[in-house]
Structure formats: structure tokens, C-alpha cells
Amino acid sequence: MSKRYHVTTFGCQMNEHDSERMKGMLESLGYTASERREDADLILFNTCSIREKADERFVAHLHDAKIVKRNNPGTVIGVGGCWAQSMKDLVFEQFPFVDVAFGPGQVPKLAEFLTSDSITAQGYFEFEGFPAHLPTKRDRPHQAWLQISVGCHMKCSYCIVPSTRGRHVSRPYDEIVEEARRLASEGVVEITLLGQNVNAYGRDLRPQRREFSELLREVGSIPGMKRVRYTSPHPQDIKQDVVDVHAELDTICEHVHLPLQAGSSKILKAMRRTYDRERFIDRVAMIRAGIPDVALSTDIIVGFPGETEEDFQETLEVCELVQFDSAFTFIFSPRRHTEAAEFTEGLVPHDVKVERMQRLVEVIQRNAHERAQRFVGRTMEVLIEGPSRTDPSRLRGRTSHNKAVNFEGFGEPGTFTHVGITGATSQTLTGNQSLVDLALAR
Ligand code: SAH
Numbered sequence: 001m002s003k004r005y006h007v008t009t010f011g012c013q014m015n016e017h018d019s020e021r022m023k024g025m026l027e028s029l030g031y032t033a034s035e036r037r038e039d040a041d042l043i044l045f046n047t048c049s050i051r052e053k054a055d056e057r058f059v060a061h062l063h064d065a066k067i068v069k070r071n072n073p074g075t076v077i078g079v080g081g082c083w084a085q086s087m088k089d090l091v092f093e094q095f096p097f098v099d100v101a102f103g104p105g106q107v108p109k110l111a112e113f114l115t116s117d118s119i120t121a122q123g124y125f126e127f128e129g130f131p132a133h134l135p136t137k138r139d140r141p142h143q144a145w146l147q148i149s150v151g152c153h154m155k156c157s158y159c160i161v162p163s164t165r166g167r168h169v170s171r172p173y174d175e176i177v178e179e180a181r182r183l184a185s186e187g188v189v190e191i192t193l194l195g196q197n198v199n200a201y202g203r204d205l206r207p208q209r210r211e212f213s214e215l216l217r218e219v220g221s222i223p224g225m226k227r228v229r230y231t232s233p234h235p236q237d238i239k240q241d242v243v244d245v246h247a248e249l250d251t252i253c254e255h256v257h258l259p260l261q262a263g264s265s266k267i268l269k270a271m272r273r274t275y276d277r278e279r280f281i282d283r284v285a286m287i288r289a290g291i292p293d294v295a296l297s298t299d300i301i302v303g304f305p306g307e308t309e310e311d312f313q314e315t316l317e318v319c320e321l322v323q324f325d326s327a328f329t330f331i332f333s334p335r336r337h338t339e340a341a342e343f344t345e346g347l348v349p350h351d352v353k354v355e356r357m358q359r360l361v362e363v364i365q366r367n368a369h370e371r372a373q374r375f376v377g378r379t380m381e382v383l384i385e386g387p388s389r390t391d392p393s394r395l396r397g398r399t400s401h402n403k404a405v406n407f408e409g410f411g412e413p414g415t416f417t418h419v420g421i422t423g424a425t426s427q428t429l430t431g432n433q434s435l436v437d438l439a440l441a442r
């Protein structure tokens with residue numbers, strides 16, 4: 001019988017995508033997927049370390065795996081991703097039952113380990129730029145991630161990512177376009193370009209420098225590619241040329257994720273975000289001028305060291321002014337190997353952080369709810385993803401604005417339909433399939 005693997009993924013889309021590559025690689029080695037961790041010969045974790053909570057969650061899982069291995073000593077335990085990278089000196093010491101550990105750039109080394117006769121624990125933590133092509137195994141045949149760069153060249157003082165993913169390296173332009181074409185020919189209709197700061201794409205390429213907007217235009221013009229998304233742009237670097245591509249091509253989704261982090265210029269400076277409050281507001285105005293119906297989402301951190309009540313109120317003010325369609329909100333978490341973890345002044349007590357978080361979420365939800373009302377009464381194009389999570393008799397899909405829609409109707413995952421929107425909360429839209437599409441689907 002073939003060997004079986006079980007992968008648990010934590011963290012961002014980069015990790016989701018790396019896990020697809022791990023799975024693809026394992027299947028090319030003859031492994032098959034196991035539903036349950038207990039039945040796997042290889043238990044693999046793709047880890048995240050962005051906040052302390054992420055570490056805690058993962059370590060609890062790792063202890064479960066240890067128990068599986070105790071009952072079945074032949075089990076191989078592998079740990080990849082950002083936590084592994086940031087713990088490279090300690091992982092085998094603190095978790096001696098781990099057999100192989102590797103950083104985000106070292107997925108191919110997993111295959112080397114598994115096909116070698118090695119019985120001692122191995123760690124692989126080099127940064128090697130762009131890994132060679134790996135087969136991927138996607139959960140959704142019609143949607144794909146496409147990585148355009150590795151690493152990050154920014155120095156945000158709170159962030160562990162530059163130390164876990166290494167320096168920024170752009171993937172060769174032609175390679176990305178070729179992969180996008182191949183994906184389209186395989187039936188992928190929606191693609192998300194991935195990078196920590198997508199606007200920095202191409203500036204390091206030689207002999208020919210490239211711009212992100214060029215790449216966006218080219219990928220968005222591939223026949224059959226119906227929707228193109230990207231994440232994340234950086235408020236410092238997003239420029240008119242990117243907005244122009246949105247305006248030019250219907251395939252570029254009407255959604256921009258623009259991480260604010262804080263609304264106070266003083267805190268932004270301490271975060272080393274390289275833009276201030278005015279610049280952020282100006283970028284939003286530029287985006288809205290070019291893409292009037294755009295949905296804007298963001299990331300915000302509360303309780304950064306030195307954040308006073310006045311600073312926090314500035315964050316609330318920017319949120320009220322910009323009116324985000326959605327936001328991910330986080331409590332500042334000091335991370336190893338980061339500058340902000342060493343800050344000792346103006347530390348915000350935990351209860352104040354929690355209280356600020358609650359106030360922020362209230363503002364975010366109210367704005368998101370108000371913004372979403374503009375969709376009610378409209379008929380929107382929806383990419384069907386499958387049955388609704390809350391009510392399996394209904395379907396769930398997504399609009400170009402990245403809004404989830406639950407609706408009555410028929411249709412296969414991966415196909416487009418039109419939905420008349422009848423209701424909107426801060427999170428989701430509801431509606432009914434258009435009669436024409438309903439007749440066609442039945
Ligand atoms: N490269 C992306 C962000 C990746 S991390 C970008 O710059 O847009 C995703 C989000 O996690 C960040 O935007 C930030 O809001 C949050 N985050 C990162 N480090 C954090 C920390 N130490 N504490 C709390 N939130 C953090």
C-alpha cells in the first residue's frame with residue numbers, strides 16, 4: 001500500500017499555496033492523502049508565526065502528533081513554513097520527535113529527505129530565491145494562486161516575515177505569464193497573484209526591469225482568465241499605473257486590499273511603514289477615482305507600543321473617512337527577531353488593547369454594513385464556489401468585490417451566474433439567481 005500523508009496548514013495564502021505544492025510533490029512521490037492524522041505515515045505541518053496565537057495553536061497540534069507517533073513510532077513528523085524557519089536553532093532541541101524541519105523556501109528539500117535513507121532529524125533553512133517548478137494539488141480546480149515573488153524587502157518593525165521568508169526576489173516575468181496561461185488552459189478562471197508587496201514586483205529583475213502593472217495587464221488579458229486578484233499591494237508603492245489596469249480590463253477584480261495598520265502618522269513611523277496618514281488617504285482617493293465601485297479591505301493593528309488614546313482615535317477617524325468594505329484587525333503581538341519586540345516605552349496594557357479592538361471592530365462592522373447596502377437591488381456576477389456553509393440547500397459564491405454571496409439557485413462550482421442581491425450584512429450578501437440563468441442551469 002502506498003504511504004499516506006496528512007498536511008495541516010496555518011497562516012496566509014502563501015502558506016496555502018506552499019501546501020498545495022507540498023501535496024503535489026508528495027503525490028508525485030507516490031504518497032496519497034489521508035483524511036485522519038492518525039492514519040498517516042507522514043504528518044506534515046505548514047506553519048505560521050505572525051502572532052503569538054499562531055505559535056500557540058500550532059504547538060498544541062504538534063503535541064497531538066507526538067502522541068500519534070508514540071503509538072506508531074514509524075510515523076514521520078515534518079514541520080515546514082515560517083514557524084519552522086524562525087525556530088530553526090531550537091526546533092529539534094525543544095521538539096525532539098520532529099524528523100524534518102524546513103523553511104518556506106525549502107519545500108523541494110522535503111522530497112530529498114523522504115527519498116533519502118536518512119534516519120536522523122534534518123533541517124533545511126537556506127533562502128534560495130525562487131524554487132524550481134513543483135507540481136501543485138489544488139482543492140478548487142477553477143481557482144489558483146500564482147506566486148510572483150518570494151520574501152519581503154520592507155522593515156516593518158513588528159513583522160516576523162522578512163526573517164522567515166528572506167529577502168525579496170521577483171520571479172521571472174515570462175515564467176509567471178507562462179504559468180498563468182497554463183492554468184487558464186487547465187480551466188482555471190480566477191487567479192490571485194501573491195507577494196508580500198506586489199508593487200515591488202520586477203524592480204530587481206535583470207537585464208529587464210518590470211513593473212507590476214505590466215504583469216497585471218498581461219495576466220488579465222489571457223483568454224479564458226475571467227478574474228484576476230492580487231495581494232497585497234503596499235500603500236507606499238501602489239501607483240496610478242495599477243489603477244489604470246483595473247479601469248482598462250474587466251478581468252481585474254474590483255477589490256483592493258490596502259493594509260493601513262494604523263491611522264496615526266506617529267505610530268506608522270514607529271512601525272516603519274514608510275507612509276503617513278495623508279499618503280494613505282491620498283492613495284485611497286486615487287484608487288476610488290479610477291475604480292469608483294471598488295471594495296477596499298485592510299489590516300489594522302491595535303495596541304502597538306506607544307499608541308495613546310489619541311493615536312488610536314486617529315485610526316478610528318481614518319476608518320470612518322475611508323469606509324472599508326472589510327478589515328482584518330489584530331492585537332499587536334511582539335515577535336522574536338523584530339525591532340518592536342524590544343520596545344519598552346508606552347507599552348499598552350492588555351485590557352486596553354482588548355477594549356480598543358472592540359471599539360475598532362464596531363466601527364469596521366458598521367461601515368462594512370453600510371457599504372454593503374449599495375449592492376442591494378443590483379444583479380451581480382457571481383463565481384459559484386459550492387454549497388453555502390450555513391445552509392447546504394443554497395449555493396455560495398463570490399463577486400468581483402470579493403463579497404461572499406449565499407443564494408437560491410443551481411450551478412456547478414467554477415461557473416459564473418447572475419444573482420439579484422436582496423440583502424446585505426457586514427460580511428455576506430444574499431440573493432436569488434436571475435431567472436434567465438436559473439432556466440439555463442436547470
Ligand atoms: N505583507 C503583507 C502583510 C502580511 S502579514 C502586507 O504588508 O500587507 C498580515 C498582517 O498581519 C499584517 O498586515 C499585519 O496587520 C498583521 N501583523 C503582522 N505582524 C503582526 C504582529 N506582530 N502583531 C499583530 N499583527 C501583526
Ligand code: SF4
Pocket residue numbers: 152153154155156159160161162196197234
Ligand atoms: Fe511584514 Fe511589512 Fe513585509 Fe508586510 S510589508 S510582510 S507587514 S515587513
Ligand code: F3S
Pocket residue numbers: 010011012013014015047048049050081082083160161164165
Ligand atoms: Fe504567512 Fe504567517 Fe508566514 S502570515 S508569511 S505564514 S508568518
